[in-house]
Amino acid sequence: MLGFLQKIGKSLMLxxxxxxxxxxxxxxxxxxxxKDFHFGAAGEFINHYIAPFLAAGGSAIFDNLPLLFAIGLAIGLAGDAVATLAAVIAHLVLVNVxxxxxxxxxxxxxxxxxxxxxxxxxxxGGIAAFFYNKYHDIKLPEWLGFFGGKRFVPIITSVTMVVVALLFGLIWGPVQNAMDAFGTWVVALGAxxxxxxxxxxxxxxxxxxHHVINAIAWFQIGDFTxxxxxxxxxxxHRFFAGDKTAGLFMTGFFPIMMFALPGAALAFIHTARPERRKDIASAFIGLAIASFLTGITEPIEFSFMFAAPVLYVIHAILSGVSAFIMVTLGVKLGFGFSAGLIDYGINFPLSTKPLLLIPVGLAFFVVYYLLFRFLIVKFNLKTPGREVETEDTGASGAAATSAASGKPSSLHDKAVMITEMLGGKENIKSLDACITRLRLTLHDDKIIDEAGLKRIGAAGIMKLGSGAVQVIFGTQSELIKGEMLKL
Structure with missing residues (x-):
């Protein structure tokens, strides 16, 4: 069940x-x-001939998010163009019925x-993917042979979707009212x-x-006319439509991503062993800048998530405190990608009390730096740069003979090394990637070289059972996946 939910979460990222x-x-x-930029005649030209078309393009994406989610889920769960076509048909049938x-x-x-x-x-998207996976190779009687195989998938999907849509239509009224009431209740909780x-x-x-609950909060809860x-x-969507009450589920991330986690990164640098400090600094300064500018935080978070889980729990609680404080202060911020400086600057005019982010963020920078540094030193937590190095990498089998001792000189070399450390191509059943992690299913997840993967840049490795493994390489993950598929 966990693996299935993770597939859904990964699919929603598309x-x-x-x-x-x-x-x-x-x-x-x-x-x-x-009015806003005082561009005069040039402004009138932009308002009349450029801005409406930009707005129309953006609205087209937001207005069709359900269809895009159907397509994304079908691609993620089935990975074939026919499944995508079936998902489009399923969504159109659902809406019309x-x-x-x-x-x-x-x-x-x-x-x-x-x-x-x-x-x-x-x-x-889920129904389309289910029927594709079940019937894409179905064989029909010879006189119906044209409709066999993949051609059968859109047919069975469209017919089934009429029944499914009718059933959901009969019960969705009360469900919709209950969801509206739940959304109103959550929004009423405020901070x-x-x-x-x-x-x-x-x-x-x-x-x-997290992508699963994000989809509900960011794209379903709350209404605005x-x-x-x-x-x-x-x-x-409400935030970008101009709803001044929106931002409840986005605002609290800004102090954490722009300030707090860079503060944690500085604590890791200062508490690293002297002989490792230069290497840790070169890695974490870049990660801190990425977090501040773009809001991509997983490489930092995974660096201490398993090495010092108590710090991660504290980080999660403090993130909630950040949200509570920001909403209590009446701050409303939003993002199209993540809570970094780029989104903050672009959406500044749509925000409410955006300048309060600066003092709150700086306070969280200090709190994270001092608290993380104190706890790391006090309890000798094995955060980056403080690990006990061993000669044994913990690998066995094919992975043990990988070229783990060297640093990859190119993305291709890195993909080769990663493949070897995962037990070779023959050990990989499936491979995908989201923004910050490789998502794999392995025949045997016991033979992977975890130490070697970390040595060449993995921020963390997660074994989820039944051969499901995630390796966090940050924003390089999609590029690494592409190179691995070429091998």
């Missing part, structure tokens, strides 16, 4: 990856270049609009709701399940 482009287009498309259900059943109410949002997209979500988000990162009467769902 449509989520399109959001930075959507956010930038929507942001620059909704600026009044005459749901629209007809209130007209046919009086108890629902003809004026009720059933909208499953991104959950509908996940349902459509507490934001803090609880943020703690849960950080605690689910080790399992790769824009100027033309469209109903916008989800904290992230």
């Amino acid at each position: 449509p989520v990856a399109s959001l930075p482009a959507a956010a930038i287009l929507l942001r620059f498309g909704n600026i009044d270049y005459v 749901l629209a007809k259900v209130p007209l046919a059943f009086d108890y629902i109410g003809a004026d009720v609009k059933l909208d499953m949002g991104v959950l509908g997209g996940i349902l459509a 507490w709701g934001s803090g609880i979500f943020t703690v849960a988000n950080r605690m689910l990162i080790p399992f790769g399940l 824009n100027a033309v009467g469209d109903i916008i769902h989800g904290d992230l």
Whole structure:
């Protein structure tokens, strides 16, 4: 079950990856270049001939997020173009059938609009992937042979989806009302709701399940009606639509990603053993800059998540405290990618009290630095640069003969070394990647060279059972995957 949920979380990252482009287009498309920037005649030209098209492009992505989620899930769970086509068909059937259900059943109410949002997209993509995996090689009688194999998948998906959509249409009214009430309750919790979500988000990162709750909070919870009467769902979408109450599930990440984790990185540098300090500094200064600018934090978090789990639990709790404080102060910030300086600057005009981030962030920088440094020294925690080095790498079998002692001189060499350290190509059943980690299924996860992987840059290795393994290489993960697939 855990492995399946991780596959869903990984699959959701594909449509989520399109959001930075959507956010930038929507942001620059909704600026009044005459009133806001005082560009005069040039501003009038931009307002009339450029900005509306930028906004339209961004809105197209946000308005079709359920369809994009369906496509992303089908690709992630099935990995074939036919499954993607089936997912599109499934989503279109779902939307159309749901629209007809209130007209046919009086108890629902003809004026009720059933909208499953991104959950509908996940349902459509999941059903399409299920039928692809089950029937893509089906053999039909010779007179129906044309419709056999992969061609059968869109057919069975569309027919089944009519029934599924009808069933969901009959029950979705109360479910939709309950979800709206839950969303209202969570939003009404204010700072507490934001803090609880943020703690849960950080605690689910080790399992790769944070994407699942992110999808609900950022794309489903909360409603906002824009100027033309469209109903916008989800904290992230509402923020970019101009809802000043949005940002509840995003704001608290900014002090942590821009300030707190760089403070932790500095603590790791200063507590490293003297002979390791230069190497640790060269690695963590880059990671701290990446966290500050882009909000990519997993390489830092995985560096101490397993080496010093008590620090990670404290980090998760303090992340919730950050969210609580920011929301209590009335700060509302949002992002299209993550809570880094780039998103902060781009979305500054849409934010509420954005300058309060600076003092709060600086305070968290100091707290993380002092608290992490104290705990590391007091309890002799084996954070980066303080590990006890051993000659035995813990590898066996094919991986034991890998070229673990050297540093890769190119991405290709790195991919070769990683493959060897994972037990060779024959040990890899499946390979994928998200933003910061390789996701693999291995025939035997006991023979991997964990020490060697860490030596060439892995921030962490997670064994999830049944051969499922994740190796965290940061933003290089997708490039490494590409090179590994060429081998």
